[in-house]
Amino acid sequence: MWRQAALACLYSQLCSLLPYAVNPAYGGELSDFARFKAASLSSDATLYDRNGQVLQRLRVDMQERKLAWVRLEDISPAVRNALIASEDKRFYEHSGVDWSAVAASAWGNLWNTRTRGASTITMQLAGLLEQDLRRKAGSRSLAQKVNQAWVAQTLERNWKKDQILEAYLNLVPFRGELVGIHALSQVMFQKHPSGLDYIEAAIAVALLRGPNATEAKVTERACQILREQKQPGLCANLEGQVRLAFAQLSRGLAVAGNFSNETAVANLAPHFARKVLSLQQREFRSSLSRSLQVYARDSLVRHLSALADRNVEDGAVLVLDNATGEILAWVGSSGQLSDASQVDGVQALRQAGSTLKPFLYQMALENRLITAASVLDDTPVNLSTSNGLYIPQNYDKHFKGLVSARTALASSLNIPAVRLLVSLQPEAFFQRLRALGMDLRESGSYYGYSLALGSADISLLQLTNAYRALANQGSYTPVKWSVAEPGTAPTQVMQAGASYIVSDILSDRAARSVTFGLESALSTRVWTAVKTGTSKDMRDNWCIGYSDRYTVGVWVGNASGAPMWDVSGVTGAAPVWQDVMHYLHRSRPQRIIAPPNGLVRQTIRYDNALEAERSEWFLAGTAQSQIQLGTSHQIQPHILYPKAGMIAALDPDIPLERQRIRIAAYSERGMLVLDGKKLTASLNPKKELSYDWFPFPGRHVLSLLDAEGYLQDQIVFEVRGAQMKAPR
Incomplete structure (x- = not known):
């Protein structure tokens, strides 16, 4: 009699409140399950390679930790059974509100006895979907409860029961920031929801009633759920499994943004991902190649590990497609070898060293100040500047005397480069570098003659793409981040013939032997043009070069700016560059960049046999057959x-x-x-x-x-x- 009276009283209260409490907006947008599913975004954004393979998952939503939506058929049946047994035994019988449970709850409240509660899975889902119905501190008001029941019945009319279960398991919050069974399963059990067994499912569902409950309380609840599923024997092993699950959960929650297994297999391009992914851009199909990205990363780590005793821990690798400008590999750091693995070595500004010399020589060739056969002077020079005398030195502290421009560039001699910049002037060279995409912070006069030796800070991205312009015979375009990105009309920044001559010099193994020897990490099985660079005090070293198809740039150093110990471009960055270049051409035949129109091939001889007789490339109108040392205008007083x-x-x-x-x-x-x-x-x-x-x-x-x-x-x-x- 009292139970019936309580139920009648509850019905009376609900009916009297409905005209005032029900907000017409509630339930108005709940007709489309597919829309809700599509709108449920993971807290991670996903980066894909050019073939659709996952490269990186990156957390972009710091309010919650949620993975991709999983279909009900991809969730273990053990989870569904445990959920219904614990939260809503008559789930498949009621139409959103379990009035029998409502009556039982009212009766219990009347006699001050504890009951399971009257909130069905559908009502709980309503509280998750509607912002105004979400539980704040304390319990919901009566008006909220009425509205919750109204929305639940609207859901039941528009959605199938399995859709309600699926949505609930994807949206329900668990412990800490974790939202949805997918995130909990990965962090707490290190597996996909489809693989959860009876015990794991019971532990997960036990957390729903008290996300911050103790291990003992969760063990007690999970055991009760197992008993309700006629699996009491599984309680014997429960305590140990709860302890292990809590330990894994604590470790997972302590590492913000990492989803254990998931990121272990999708953590290949974190720096690139941070560049392109955001709250607005949750998925991005990049131009990267997954296999190349893995190989470049592993090569960098392998070679840097061998240099551990030389105070070097950081590096970066960038690979570009010459024709399209697509970024094929972007390795921003050496990962666990580094104390600053979050710093992106591809975008960090570092001193360029001798890597700027090819652009200086190209400009001098283009302006017909020199030819590749011209004799340059590699002897000490002192230049008066506004800051005093500038006295450049060669890397090995030795001077070679008179050398050809080909030898001076290929062997990276400093003094001839500085003398060329005196003729070209720093501001003109500065403007050329800017036209090649190098965003230099100062002016040409600020850098002065030291710009010839790479005193400016430049990123690996900018520098490698400028070398790509050399590979394309002076034609410049920005890089492309995605295969779907439209191309940009090229700009002819450098004269094609002079660019080709520089490429030919940088590919000349004999010409570079003065400094590097005939056999070094700069030598490859296919045609390549390559240049190294080392900044002051060995703080940075570079190796950048190209084949007919690809341009590869490598930087090695320390993100902190600390100097390396006896590590130059040819011993630090070059082995990685050579490794990656060989990988790129493992199945491609040998191809050489074809010369453009306007070049002449001429055999030359030097007075006093300064250098061996050879066949040399000249711009039309500048060819010589005999080089007379006494009349060379490049020998400065x-x-x-x-x-x-x-x-x-x-x-x-x-x-x-x-x-x-x-x-x-x-x-x-x-x-x-x-x-x-x-x-x-x-x-x-x-x-x-x-x-x-x-x-x-x-x-x-x-x-x-x-x-x-x-x-x-x-x-x-x-x-x-x-x-x-x-x-x-």
């Missing part, structure tokens, strides 16, 4: 001796009047000035000025001026020894 920074010591065992220092300079019509006083120097047939100077202790400045009195070279040196007066 300079001081030959003393050397800059030299310290000379007087010998006490030799009479002072017999001690002399031979001062010499290469200049046909110049004058030598020492400490402000002109020296009466003599000129020999080799066009060398010379003067035998009586030395005295102190710091001395020697200048070489031209006939008009303009400074051409200047050095500072020191003499030490017994004190004496300078001769009058």
Whole structure:
């Protein structure tokens, strides 16, 4: 009698509240299950390779952790059975509201006894779908409960029972940030929901009633769920399994954004993913190749592991398709080898070193200041700048004297490059680099002559794409991130013939042997043009080169900026570059970039057999057959001796009047000035000025001026020894 009265009272309350409590908006958009399913987004965004294979999952929604929607048929039946046994035994019988359970709950409340509650799975789903019905602190108001029942009945009219179950299991929150059975299954059990067994399903469903319950409480609830499914024998092993599941859950929740197994197999391009994925862009079909990405990453890690004792831990690899500009591989770091694995080495700005020299030589060839056969001067030079003297050095601290432009570029000699920039001027070269996509922060005058040696900070992405322009004979386009991205009309930034000559030089194994030897990591089984670079104090080294089809760029260093120990471009970055290039061409035949129109092939000979006779490429109108050393306009006036920074010591065992220092300079019509006083120097047939100077202790400045009195070279040196007066 009392139970019937309570049920009647409840019906009366519901009926009286319906006209006021039911919001017409509730249930108005619940007719389309497919729309809700499509609108349910994972907290992760997914990056695919060019063939549709998963490369990376990246968390972009920091409010919750949820994986992709799973169909009910892809969820273990054990989960469905446990859910219905625990939460809604008459799920397949009621139409959204279980009035028998409502009556039982009302009766229990009247006599202050505990019952399971009257909220069905459908009502719980209504509370998840409608923002205003979501449970806040405390219980729902009576008006909310009425509206919840109304929405539940609307769902039952429009959705199938299996759709309601599917939606509930995908949207229900579990412990912490985890939402949906897919996320819980991956983190807590490290498996897909389809693989959950009876015990795992019972543990998962037990968490629904109390997401923050203790292990003991979850064990108790899970055992009860198993008993209700006629599986009491499984309770014997339950405590240990709950302990293991909680341990895995704690580890998974401690690592924000990682979904255990799922990210282990989809963590191949994190830096690229962060560039293209966002809340708005949850899926992206990239131009990357999964197999190439894996190989490039593994090659980088393997070679950097071998350099662990040389204080190097970071690196990056970029592979571009020459024709399309598509990014085929983007490895931003060495992963676990690095203390800064989140830093993207492909986009980080680092000193370019000698990698800018090919663009300088191309510009000089294009402007017909030199040919590939021109003789350049690799002897010390001192350049007066607004910040004082600029005294560049070669990498090995040695000077080669007179060399051809081909040898100077291929062997990466510094002094000839600086002399070329003096002729071209830093601002003009700066503008050329900008046109090639290098977003330099300063101006040409800021970098000065050091720009020839790569003093500017440039990213691997910008630098590699500029080399791709060389491979395409001066034609520049931006890179493409996706195969679906439309192409951009190319811009002819560099003259085609001069670009081809630079490519031919960079592919010349003999020309680079002066510095690198005939066999090195720069040599490949197929035709390739390649250049290395090392920045000041060995903080960065690079290897960038191309074949007819691909351009590969590699950077090796430390994200912290710490110097490496005896690691150059040819020992650090080049082995990785060679590895990747061989992989790219493992099944492709040998192909050489064809020369464009406007080039002439000519056999050349040098006076005094300076270099061996060879066949050389020339721009039309610049060809030579005999290179005369004495008439080369590229040999700039300079001081030959003393050397800059030299310290000379007087010998006490030799009479002072017999001690002399031979001062010499290469200049046909110049004058030598020492400490402000002109020296009466003599000129020999080799066009060398010379003067035998009586030395005295102190710091001395020697200048070489031209006939008009303009400074051409200047050095500072020191003499030490017994004190004496300078001769009058």
